Amino acid sequence: MKFQLTTTAFAKGQPIPRRHAFDDQNLSPPLHWSGTPPDAKSLALICDDPDATTGSWVHWVMYDLPPDTAGLPEGVAKVPELPGGAKQGVNDYKRIGYGGPCPPPGRPHCYFFKLYALDTKPSLKPQATKNELLQAMNGHVLAETQWTGTYRRK
Numbered sequence: 705m706k707f708q709l710t711t712t713a714f715a716k717g718q719p720i721p722r723r724h725a726f727d728d729q730n731l732s733p734p735l736h737w738s739g740t741p742p743d744a745k746s747l748a749l750i751c752d753d754p755d756a757t758t759g760s761w762v763h764w765v766m767y768d769l770p771p772d773t774a775g776l777p778e779g780v781a782k783v784p785e786l787p788g789g790a791k792q793g794v795n796d797y798k799r800i801g802y803g804g805p806c807p808p809p810g811r812p813h814c815y816f817f818k819l820y821a822l823d824t825k826p827s828l829k830p831q832a833t834k835n836e837l838l839q840a841m842n843g844h845v846l847a848e849t850q851w852t853g854t855y856r857r858k
Contacts, residue, residue: 705738705739706739706849707737707738707739707740707741707819707821707847707848707849708737708738708739708849709735709736709737709817709819709849709850709851710735710736710737710851711733711734711735711736711817711851711853712734712736713733713734713778714733714853716851716852716853717852717853717854718853718854719812719853719854719855719856720733720804720805720815720853720854720855721733724804724805725804725805725806725855725857726797726803726804726805726806727804727806727857728804729779730802730803730804731778731779731802731804732764732776732778732779732780732801732802732804733778733817733853734775734776734777734778735749735775735776735817735819735851736774736775737774737775737819737849738774739847739849740771740772740821740847741821741846741847743823743846744771744821744822744823744846744847745771745822745823745824745825746767746768746769746770746771746822746824746825746826747767747769747770747771747773747819747820747821747822748766748767748768748769748819748820748822748826748837748841749764749765749766749767749769749776749817749818749819749820750762750764750765750766750816750817750818750820750834750837750838751763751764751802751815751816751817751818752815752816752818752834753805753807753813753814753815753816754814754816755807755813755814756807756813757808761796762795762796762833762834763795763796763802763803763804763805763815764792764795764801764802764803764817765792765793765794765795765832765833765834765837766780766790766791766792766793766801767790767791767793767826767828767832767837767840768789768790768791768825768826768828769788769790770788770789770790771821773788773790780792780801780802781801782799782800782801782802783800783801784800784830784831785830791828791829791830791831791832792830792831793828793830793831793832793833793834793836793837794831794832794833800830800831804855805855806857807855807856807857808857809857809858810856810857811856812854812855812856813854813855813856814852814853814854815852815853815854815855816850816851816852817850817851817852817853818848818849818850819848819849819850820841820845820847820848821845821846821847821848822841822844822845822846823844823845823846824844826840826841826844827840828840
């Protein structure tokens with residue numbers, strides 16, 4: 705079975721609903737996945753916007769998700785540690801957990817939700833950055849999948 709990430713909030717490559725935007729309800733979208741490799745020890749999630757004028761803007765960093773989880777509900781709490789042991793990092797808003805789209809008015813930006821199956825549990829404390837997570841994941845990715853959406857502020 706192929707490792708796959710989906711959401712019921714928006715179709716792949718389509719606009720992300722306003723309720724998930726930073727300047728609205730700022731709720732993380734519900735995410736669902738399947739096909740996690742059987743030898744995975746943990747999962748990690750990164751959401752970023754490579755279209756940002758300052759370079760790639762990080763919206764969400766999560767790691768140490770148990771490999772037997774199959775998704776996340778809408779509106780994940782913005783706390784360093786979640787029930788079950790998952791940890792959340794710091795986004796580029798300098799906040800813990802999910803920070804929704806907030807591009808400058810104009811053209812739409814693309815948002816990548818990337819899920820990684822790892823052969824290890826990164827030895828990172830809560831509130832790690834995307835770069836710290838990527839460094840800890842180096843050489844440990846068994847599989848990855850992604851879902852994309854767009855967002856435009858008028």
